[in-house]
Amino acid sequence: MSNSRAAAVLTTPDLAEALHAVRTLLGLADLSQAEVDFEATLRTPQALTRVLRLMPxxxxxxxAGEEHGSSESGADPLVCLPVSVHDWCHPLDLAEPFIAALGRDSAGVRWDLNGWPEVPEAGLCLITQKYAYLTLSVNSRDLYQDEPAPDHTVYVHVRDVGLDLDRVEWLAARAGGRFEGKVELSPL
Structure with missing residues (x-):
């Protein structure tokens, strides 16, 4: 197992602005084998119902713990609220409907990309799949929903922010944000 470093490049209370930044960054990435993963804390019956309609x-x-219910046990998730979601390897077109279904509940949506581009004029080499991720924290100021907030944060993942600072700053500029020094370790 390896880790990436997730560098916050945009924090905004405007979800549309955050999604625009994500779409812009996805437009730069190699998406040939990309997929999307979801981690969320669903607290409301409304959000859970919408998400289950989308992802049965x-x-x-x-x-409270798996012994209190899980998808594996066949328990009714509405009786088990709040629930933690960890669902992986979905097609990219599921990301925005999932985000829309959340309402005010928090989530981390991570796009597993095939690579960040080579940008010779900026001195940036190709970054391959191992360190090419993009995360949107929805209604949270951190990767793992430990800090629920009315904000949304866009993170770009790299091998090491110190070594890849030019890439972080280049991606941040394209996303309409800027790197302000917030970095989180992201086990992959």
Whole structure:
């Protein structure tokens, strides 16, 4: 297992602005084998119902612990609220409907990309799949929903921010943001 460093490049209370930044960054990335992963804390019956309508085979567990219910046990997730969602390897077109279904609940949506581009004029080499990720924290100021907030944060993942600072700053500029020094370790 390896880790990437997730560098915050945009924090905004405007979800449309955050999604625009994500779309811009996705437009730069190699998406040939890309997929999207979801981690969320669903607290409301409304959000859970909307997400289940979208993803009937959703993988979840009770936030109080798996012994209190999970998708594997066949329990009713509405009885187990709040629930933690960890569902992986979905097609990219599921990301925005999932985000829309959240309402005010928090989530981390991570796009697993095939690579960040080579940009010779900026001195940037190709970054391959191992360190090419993009995360949008929805209604949270961190990757893991430990800080629920009315804000949304866009992170770009790289091998090491110190070594890849030029790439972080280049991507941030394209996303309409800027790197302000917030970095989180992201186990992959």
């Amino acid at each position: 085979d959703l993988k979840w567990r009770a936030l």
